[in-house]
Amino acid sequence: MGAVSELTAAKKVVVKVGSALVAGEAGPDAAWLAAFASDVARLRARGQQVLVVSSGAVALGRRRLGVGRRKLTLPEKQACAAAGQSALMRAWEEALEPHGIAAAQVLITRDDTEIRRRWLNAHATLSTLLALGVTPVINENDTVVTEEIRYGDNDRLAARVAQMIGAEALVLLSDIDGLYTADPRSHPGAEHLARIARLTPQIEAMAGGANASAGVGTGGMATKIMAARIAQSAGCATIITLGRRPAPLAAIEAGERATVIEPSVSVAAAYKAWIAGSLATAGALVVDDGAARALAGGKSLLAAGVKAISGRFDKGDAVLINDEAGHEIGRGLVRYDSADAEKIRGLKSDAIEAVLGFSYGPVVHADDLALSARAPA
Numbered sequence: 001m002g003a004v005s006e007l008t009a010a011k012k013v014v015v016k017v018g019s020a021l022v023a024g025e026a027g028p029d030a031a032w033l034a035a036f037a038s039d040v041a042r043l044r045a046r047g048q049q050v051l052v053v054s055s056g057a058v059a060l061g062r063r064r065l066g067v068g069r070r071k072l073t074l075p076e077k078q079a080c081a082a083a084g085q086s087a088l089m090r091a092w093e094e095a096l097e098p099h100g101i102a103a104a105q106v107l108i109t110r111d112d113t114e115i116r117r118r119w120l121n122a123h124a125t126l127s128t129l130l131a132l133g134v135t136p137v138i139n140e141n142d143t144v145v146t147e148e149i150r151y152g153d154n155d156r157l158a159a160r161v162a163q164m165i166g167a168e169a170l171v172l173l174s175d176i177d178g179l180y181t182a183d184p185r186s187h188p189g190a191e192h193l194a195r196i197a198r199l200t201p202q203i204e205a206m207a208g209g210a211n212a213s214a215g216v217g218t219g220g221m222a223t224k225i226m227a228a229r230i231a232q233s234a235g236c237a238t239i240i241t242l243g244r245r246p247a248p249l250a251a252i253e254a255g256e257r258a259t260v261i262e263p264s265v266s267v268a269a270a271y272k273a274w275i276a277g278s279l280a281t282a283g284a285l286v287v288d289d290g291a292a293r294a295l296a297g298g299k300s301l302l303a304a305g306v307k308a309i310s311g312r313f314d315k316g317d318a319v320l321i322n323d324e325a326g327h328e329i330g331r332g333l334v335r336y337d338s339a340d341a342e343k344i345r346g347l348k349s350d351a352i353e354a355v356l357g358f359s360y361g362p363v364v365h366a367d368d369l370a371l372s373a374r375a376p377a
């Protein structure tokens with residue numbers, strides 16, 4: 001029923017919290033944050049990993065710098081973000097600390113999610129924070145981004161984070177409990193949509209029409225649908241529900257009204273499709289027949305099976321994997337740069353450390369490998 005299973009089954013959950021929830025006229029909303037922190041603690045106790053995308057820097061900075069509600073120039077907005085971001089983090093830390101949860105501030109720009117090397121770096125940082133049991137509290141780095149390269153709204157930023165980290169659920173806390181066929185405030189007959197399997201042009205039109213600016217903050221329903229589209233193709237369910245109530249995640253679990261936009265693929269399939277289709281390859285590995293068979297059987301590519309290396313690549317780049325006859329077997333993300341790969345080519349796994357001084361394990365892990373249709377059975 002409702003969005004319960006999407007939320008409780010997800011191993012990784014990204015929750016987007018808008019300015020209106022955390023930053024009131026009187027400063028941070030400590031009561032709301034405390035109740036939300038109990039949500040985070042409950043999910044973590046169940047073994048789920050939670051990432052928070054929190055707005056509110058500009059709103060809190062306005063208050064701190066005393067600029068009131070007037071329209072701000074970009075530099076003023078950036079100054080407010082700089083002053084408000086630390087207040088925002090303090091509020092999050094104070095809310096999470098009583099549960100023994102450490103928060104970590106992560107400020108992201110659009111390039112971090114779109115430029116491959118920056119993506120890898122941001123991905124590694126977020127993964128490490130999660131592995132260390134820390135709760136990342138993410139915002140756009142408003143202080144340094146210029147208008148042209150901003151996300152501008154944290155809905156899409158949150159969807160990109162969900163995609164980057166392979167989250168199964170993205171919760172967008174809104175000022176309305178989901179998507180309606182029309183804005184329910186002006187259309188009393190508007191129907192609530194509990195579940196959307198496909199984002200059809202009709203659905204987009206609903207969100208883009210009367211509903212477009214439903215909601216305070218930067219993102220109305222239209223940006224939420226854009227975010228859901230990103231999440232959907234990354235294998236992540238989007239849950240839109242009312243944020244302005246204590247412990248909104250508990251409300252979702254209790255079956256309160258929400259809209260679920262279902263993913264169109266699994267996270268793993270989306271990741272493999274991304275490796276297969278969206279990345280330029282920086283080099284190639286030629287593997288022997290034994291390795292080719294192992295890869296077809298779902299195994300990782302070990303250094304022992306690598307016969308030759310071409311191109312120059314860095315750790316994390318996409319490479320082609322070819323058999324000895326020159327046929328493409330697949331594409332994968334390599335764990336060693338080309339110089340190191342050359343040094344360990346043909347070696348048994350336990351000999352790698354003696355040569356390099358470290359070992360990252362297989363040259364291409366099975367999880368990071370997309371086999372081509374042509375692969376031998």
Ligand code: GLU
Pocket residue numbers: 018019054055056057058059081139140142152153154155217218219
């Ligand atoms: N990053 C902005 C802030 O923290 C908010 C963007 C949004 O409202 O989506 O103030």
